[in-house]
Amino acid sequence: MRPPLDGRGIVSNLLALSDKHALSVERLTVAYSHGDQLLLALDGATLEVKRGEFVCVVGASGSGKSTLLNVLAGLDRPSAGRAHVHGRVALIFQESALLPWLTAAGNVELALELRGVNASARQKLAYELLNRVHLAGFEKRRPHELSGGMKQRVALARALAQDADVLLMDEPFGALDAISRDLLHEELERIWKESRLTILFVTHNAREAVRLGDRVMVFTSRPGRVAHEVQVDLSRPRSLDSPELAVIAGRITDRLKHEMAV
Amino acid sequence: MAAELASQLQLPEVLPSRPHTVRRSVAHVWSGLWPKVGAVVLTVVIWQLVVWSGWKTQTALPGPWLVVERLAGDLRHLDFYAGVGVTLRRAALGYAIAAGAAIVVAILIARIELARRSVGSLLVGLQSMPSIAWFPLAILLLQRSEGAITLVVVMGAAPAIAAGLLSGIDHVHPLLIRVGRAMGADGLSLYRHVILPAALPAFVGGLKQGWAFAWRSLMSAELLVVAANQTSIGQQLQSARNLSDTQQLLAIMIVIFVVGVGVDSLFGTLDKAIRRRWGLLGAES
Numbered sequence: 001m002r003p004p005l006d007g008r009g010i011v012s013n014l015l016a017l018s019d020k021h022a023l024s025v026e027r028l029t030v031a032y033s034h035g036d037q038l039l040l041a042l043d044g045a046t047l048e049v050k051r052g053e054f055v056c057v058v059g060a061s062g063s064g065k066s067t068l069l070n071v072l073a074g075l076d077r078p079s080a081g082r083a084h085v086h087g088r089v090a091l092i093f094q095e096s097a098l099l100p101w102l103t104a105a106g107n108v109e110l111a112l113e114l115r116g117v118n119a120s121a122r123q124k125l126a127y128e129l130l131n132r133v134h135l136a137g138f139e140k141r142r143p144h145e146l147s148g149g150m151k152q153r154v155a156l157a158r159a160l161a162q163d164a165d166v167l168l169m170d171e172p173f174g175a176l177d178a179i180s181r182d183l184l185h186e187e188l189e190r191i192w193k194e195s196r197l198t199i200l201f202v203t204h205n206a207r208e209a210v211r212l213g214d215r216v217m218v219f220t221s222r223p224g225r226v227a228h229e230v231q232v233d234l235s236r237p238r239s240l241d242s243p244e245l246a247v248i249a250g251r252i253t254d255r256l257k258h259e260m261a262v
Numbered sequence: 263m264a265a266e267l268a269s270q271l272q273l274p275e276v277l278p279s280r281p282h283t284v285r286r287s288v289a290h291v292w293s294g295l296w297p298k299v300g301a302v303v304l305t306v307v308i309w310q311l312v313v314w315s316g317w318k319t320q321t322a323l324p325g326p327w328l329v330v331e332r333l334a335g336d337l338r339h340l341d342f343y344a345g346v347g348v349t350l351r352r353a354a355l356g357y358a359i360a361a362g363a364a365i366v367v368a369i370l371i372a373r374i375e376l377a378r379r380s381v382g383s384l385l386v387g388l389q390s391m392p393s394i395a396w397f398p399l400a401i402l403l404l405q406r407s408e409g410a411i412t413l414v415v416v417m418g419a420a421p422a423i424a425a426g427l428l429s430g431i432d433h434v435h436p437l438l439i440r441v442g443r444a445m446g447a448d449g450l451s452l453y454r455h456v457i458l459p460a461a462l463p464a465f466v467g468g469l470k471q472g473w474a475f476a477w478r479s480l481m482s483a484e485l486l487v488v489a490a491n492q493t494s495i496g497q498q499l500q501s502a503r504n505l506s507d508t509q510q511l512l513a514i515m516i517v518i519f520v521v522g523v524g525v526d527s528l529f530g531t532l533d534k535a536i537r538r539r540w541g542l543l544g545a546e547s
Contacts (some may be wrong), residue, residue, distance in 0.1 A: 023547060048332025052292070070440075073444050074443075074444075075440055075443060075444060089444075089450070090444070090445075091440075091441075091444040093437060093440075093441065097437050097438065097441045098439065098441075098454075099456065099460075100458075100540050100541045100542075101459050101462070101539060101540050110445065110455055111445050113455075114446045114447050114451065114455070115445075115446065142539065142541055143541060145541075158445075160447075162445060212482045
């Protein structure tokens with residue numbers, strides 16, 4: 001579905017990819033030219049995510065986390081290495097990035113339209129999806145009439161409308177207040193369980209990563225690479241405030257500080 | 263925080279609702295209107311004072327009351343409406359051609375790098391060039407015809423409209439383009455669903471400015487061309503001058519002013535409606 005892009009690196013959607021894996025990244029390197037300098041955003045990052053797995057990536061800013069998602073979504077080109085994605089991909093940004101001239105339902109309907117859903121079926125489907133993220137009654141609102149948390153719910157519904165197998169999330173709740181974020185964690189966890197989506201979730205918040213992820217990957221700073229991996233075996237649903245979670249998050253934070261100091 | 267929590271818990275009544283009482287909207291209209299009314303009154307007062315000062319005779323510079331009487335008289339004549347009709351038809355034709363050409367040119371410049379480097383730089387120059395400078399050439403090519411007038415109007419309006427649309431396309435938030443592409447839009451569908459709607463507010467700004475240029479160019483051209491015995495506004499203005507009929511001249515000037523401002527305010531309303539819908543008006547909406 002996604003053709004290999006230019007450059008030496010390869011992004012592909014191989015059905016031959018092992019059935020267990022939703023995405024795999026091998027020695028992925030991404031360089032940007034900045035003036036006459038060449039900046040490395042990612043340097044040989046390698047990771048694999050199983051189908052239905054919820055994986056969080058933690059790193060300081062500049063660790064190439066967003067670049068990783070952009071490559072997987074086909075928006076950036078790898079300079080070297082490979083990235084394979086199994087199935088459709090949807091991307092959620094930090095700012096909800098809704099189209100401001102469309103209503104909540106309109107935004108979801110556009111995703112459906114671009115996916116090729118019939119005009120007659122779109123509205124009903126969009127309303128169902130908004131209902132699924134608890135936004136029934138807000139279908140006709142425009143983005144500027146919605147709170148930050150509600151906008152991210154619409155963005156979530158829009159991503160679901162793309163009928164993706166893999167959901168890539170780029171610090172989606174970074175700009176929200178604590179309570180909205182808490183509610184959206186629950187929401188996301190519920191949707192993930194219901195749908196068996198594979199989620200790759202990028203954040204700079206270690207607690208959030210431990211709250212949500214089956215596994216947490218710690219990225220090095222500038223250039224980014226996987227430095228450390230933590231399996232989170234706490235039972236779900238987890239509480240952001242639980243002491244067990246805080247212990248694991250604390251270890252990750254230490255590791256992050258160590259990475260930044262290097 | 264409380265509002266955020268409440269909205270998360272789906273209590274729509276906590277979100278700001280729009281109070282819409284008749285009294286409020288009358289007050290709203292008046293608050294927008296009174297400075298304009300004040301400016302008109304002030305102008306009339308100054309005009310009258312100059313007339314009373316005896317600087318010129320009443321025939322050379324008639325007072326506001328005489329001019330208004332004359333205008334009321336004109337409004338009872340069919341000729342007057344025929345003239346306004348001719349002028350408005352020319353304005354509409356020239357403006358429509360200008361808008362169509364501008365859209366094509368702007369999209370070409372936005373899409374093709376070579377077009378940007380060539381035509382794009384000309385656009386700035388064309389915008390600052392007084393469109394009446396095209397008139398001698400237009401007369402040589404098309405004689406004193408409708409075509410010459412249209413050409414001047416098009417050359418006046420098109421650069422401003424194209425520049426507005428182009429700046430709209432160029433300044434679409436990159437995140438929106440990424441979103442569109444991430445949803446699978448590309449090429450034409452990216453334009454249709456993301457880029458053009460995002461550019462619409464700037465485009466309307468360009469349309470508004472283009473109208474001002476079109477109207478100006480048209481008046482200049484009509485003063486210079488007396489085509490096919492059409493009694494256009496510009497020609498009425500010119501013949502009033504020839505007859506030294508200042509009353510008539512001022513009456514027509516008022517008409518020119520009112521038409522220009524009227525159409526401009528239509529664009530203003532459109533602009534505001536779009537900005538409100540796009541969420542660009544902030545707390546006001």
